[in-house]
Amino acid sequence: MPELPEVEIARRNLTSWLRGGAITVARAPDRVVLRGGAPSAFARALVGRVVREVSRRGKWLRLELAEGGYLFSHLGMTGKWVLRGAEEPELDWERARLDVVIRGHASSARYVDPRRFGRLVVAEADIAEWRALGPDPLVDGIDAKQLAVALARRRGAVKDALLDQSVLAGIGNIHATEALWMARIDPRSRCDALTLGDIRAVARGLRKSIARTLDDEDGPEVWYLQEAGAPNPFPIYGHAGEPCPRCAVSLVRVVLGGRGTTFCPACQVRRA
DNA sequence: CTCTATGTTTAATT
DNA sequence: GAATTAAACATAGA
Numbered sequence: 001m002p003e004l005p006e007v008e009i010a011r012r013n014l015t016s017w018l019r020g021g022a023i024t025v026a027r028a029p030d031r032v033v034l035r036g037g038a039p040s041a042f043a044r045a046l047v048g049r050v051v052r053e054v055s056r057r058g059k060w061l062r063l064e065l066a067e068g069g070y071l072f073s074h075l076g077m078t079g080k081w082v083l084r085g086a087e088e089p090e091l092d093w094e095r096a097r098l099d100v101v102i103r104g105h106a107s108s109a110r111y112v113d114p115r116r117f118g119r120l121v122v123a124e125a126d127i128a129e130w131r132a133l134g135p136d137p138l139v140d141g142i143d144a145k146q147l148a149v150a151l152a153r154r155r156g157a158v159k160d161a162l163l164d165q166s167v168l169a170g171i172g173n174i175h176a177t178e179a180l181w182m183a184r185i186d187p188r189s190r191c192d193a194l195t196l197g198d199i200r201a202v203a204r205g206l207r208k209s210i211a212r213t214l215d216d217e218d219g220p221e222v223w224y225l226q227e228a229g230a231p232n233p234f235p236i237y238g239h240a241g242e243p244c245p246r247c248a249v250s251l252v253r254v255v256l257g258g259r260g261t262t263f264c265p266a267c268q269v270r271r272a
Numbered sequence: 273c274t275c276t277a278t279g280t281t282t283a284a285t286t
Numbered sequence: 287g288a289a290t291t292a293a294a295c296a297t298a299g300a
Contacts, residue, residue: 002278032295032296059280074280076278076279077277077280078278078296078297114297115279116296117280155289160290165280172278173279257291258293259279260277274300276300279295280294280295282292283291283293283294284292285289285291285292286288286291
């Protein structure tokens with residue numbers, strides 16, 4: 001489902017559901033989501049352990065066990081964690097569950113993922129994918145100068161660079177699209193042609209887009225978590241053919257790095 | 273039936 | 287070798 005804001009919400013949820021809990025059941029029968037890891041090893045690594053903390057970097061979640069070791073969770077395209085009672089039946093597309101007991105109260109976190117692009121990894125130490133992540137916009141903040149240094153070495157399109165998790169961790173297609181619109185930068189612009197002012201504007205756009213989605217948590221819940229047919233809450237993403245909210249020119253869709261990209265051909269300027 | 277999809281990895285091509 | 291592109295993964299919904 002997710003980009004950074006949704007994964008952050010998942011982190012907050014998992015923290016409130018699991019932190020301090022002793023794991024009584026750990027099941028992940030799905031070999032696809034385990035990517036070759038064995039269901040028996042999953043259970044062995046987790047049952048009887050206590051969840052000390054749930055953290056996040058980019059789109060990765062990390063459950064830290066009090067006894068040492070971690071469970072890493074990536075939600076892929078359609079993954080989500082939901083809370084159920086321990087006695088409730090298996091859900092559609094349920095790929096894993098973690099049952100915990102906290103002060104005598106039992107609950108069950110279920111991992112649901114229709115497309116199974118998500119992953120669950122048990123490990124003794126931080127995995128390579130976690131260590132390779134660049135600065136996280138919430139944990140570390142976005143530093144425009146640092147971003148400028150990373151972009152100066154690249155020749156490809158800005159949007160591709162923003163999707164690179166080693167440049168910034170957690171940016172996905174939606175927030176890259178929204179931020180570039182806010183910054184009035186054409187997503188096809190070459191990285192090394194951007195000015196520091198451009199990059200500052202992109203950084204501001206990213207912060208704003210992420211913050212806005214995070215704030216919506218109170219209101220209409222995260223879009224991806226809603227039932228099918230829920231309205232798209234983003235102003236630009238998915239609105240090709242509709243008028244630009246700023247200048248009313250029809251928004252255009254192109255493909256960059258294999259991903260659909262919407263932008264305004266009139267008020268987003270192309271640098272080289 | 274066709275097209276698209278919030279993500280990442282790997283194979284193929286330039 | 288580096289950079290760019292396409293394909294693959296598995297499934298749902300419009």
